[in-house]
Amino acid sequence: MASATNHPKTVASHVRPNDRLGRPLGVLRLSLTARCNLACPYCLPDGKEPPGLLTLEQRLGVIGAAVNLGARSLRLTGGEPLLHGGLEELIAAVQPLRATHPERPGLREIALTSNGLLLTAERAQLLRAAGLDRITLSLDGTTAGSVARMTGLADTAAGERALAAVLAAIEHARAAGFDPARGALKLNAVIHRGANDDQVLPLAALARERGLELRLIEFMDVGSRNGWQSEAVLSAAEMLEQIGSSWPLEPLGRTAHATASRWRYQDGRGSLAVVASVSAPFCGDCNRLRVTADGVAYSCLFAAPGSGLDLKPWLKEESSAAELKLAIAALWNQRSDRYSEERNTTKSANSKHAEMAYLGG
Template sequence: MMKPSAVIDLLARPLGVLRLSLTARCNLACRYCCPESIEPPGLLSTRDQLRLIQAACQLGAHTLRLTGGEPLLTDRLWPLLDQLSLARQEVAHPFSRLKDVAITTNGSLLNDEKARRLRDMGVDRITISLDAVDGASIARMAGLRTGPEAGKALIQRVLAGIDAARAAGFNPARGRLKLNAVIQRGQNDDQLIPLARFARTQGLPLRLIEYMDVGNRNGWCRDQVMPASEMIQLLHSNWPLQSLGRQPGGTSGQWIYEDGEGSVATIASITEPFCSDCNRLRITADGQAFTCLFASEGLDLRPWLREDISDSVLAEVMTGLWSRRSDRFSEERGLEQPANHHAEMAYLGG
């Protein structure tokens, strides 16, 4: 099998990760994400999605992350995984180059049957988002207007989802099951230690994410950003940590607890940008390609997904998009006034 042609951008960054959004809708209304209640028009078909994934693989992508909104909310997930799984088993197929197929979910819709289907269809990793372990806090963060009792019920559903994933074979000790938490000062920063304690008890790697200025609806304010360094300092005062650094092309700084009880990571897009080796291409549920999470506009790929357009032409268009890329918004944020408009988090797929 020929190796994929590694396309690089203007800053010599190769394409490595494709984040494909399946829906802009979500069953929650998290305050930092503000999802749509309806789908954008012109959603990609399964055939369209497969063509885009194939082109990305041919250009060097080795990781596919399926996102939303909430990807488990749409039935469009299953036919995509079915065909993707079959093609990954063919040595000569571009999909066989995918080392990792992952899905990000809030976990509230994950049950035994869905977890087994995900595992059987070749999903390698599940990341579950949980921003608090207290009923009132999670209700506030998830936009549940009915208060603490609804928050407690949500936590129980997420716990059941974690158990289902573990039972299906997603082993957190091997990095197959992780927990994400966005920490927003003044909103859920009091949940940092309880979340870490919960993750340690559950044997789950925990990724702590700085509150980001993605989109325009979340009322982002820098004062509400809790720096990753501060998060680590607080955790370290409870359970000493040892730094493992950040892998090239990775988004998170890695830490392990010195007592051997698991690991924690931080995604510090605001205070410790990692634009220099960012390798991610995002494609929305309606076919808009974004080369930066903080971009305001994407390239509509749907004209090149018509049946009369060849796969090679589609690959050329995506090559051109990536090779012209020079995005480094997070690094420039500290140098100049950032743009006032960004695409919304749920639309971009995070």
């Protein structure tokens, strides 16, 4: 889907830790598959893989290079990553890249984002045993109808089954040792005005009841298929006002490089987070590099189709780890993306974006 924009001979030999705006590389979001078992209208995956999926060895090469360049967090994504049969093997194989001392560079966490439908009790245990630290599950409604509508399922009966599966997955993850009190288990919800904005309070109530941090995400213009319009965005401020009117909140702020601003319930019943990419962009300290399942690196979620760097030329047997590291460094060094801050400018008007399921969200 994209071609290499550099060649090993042209990659600069000097590796800088920051991009053109002074942002370091801190998070690698690695997509394992573009396929999904749902068809959420804000994502709309292809339902098939791009050609040339990376092998386990190639993925480990990409992760190793990113860690050497400063990545301390690895998030495994899709599509739906639980569709990838080698998931546990990959997580186990990454363990030697962990930091073993506070002063030793290395991975600090390995996380997974999933819709939860395939997270059985056994799978949760296997993931934990392999070395996964955190799971974020997605749930965009608390009723069969809202779940069916937000996942592209055929009817309320299918929505009921999906809802039950996600609620069970939460408990499977908890039982496997993913403790929400330590931030190891969270719940994502994309809110689309006119589609599921009536679910903000019910989702907050569900999360409070189950002791989970709920992360409310503004509907974003990712890809070119979801019919995004600014009028469909329920802003983070509006969500917070709704929830705060029922359960008063106090701010915890947004830590450096984080996507979410966090809030604490004043009654002590946990926390809440909002991802306000549209209404309050956080491009200024974005530190995320995305690599697709077929090995194309993108430095922005809102990148244009075909604009990524195909890493496969540096993932051949005859290539060295040093060459791969320099290729990724060159991409990062020339990065100046800040689409969300420029969303309403002439520069970004009518721009096309690569699809979310391909980029890994």
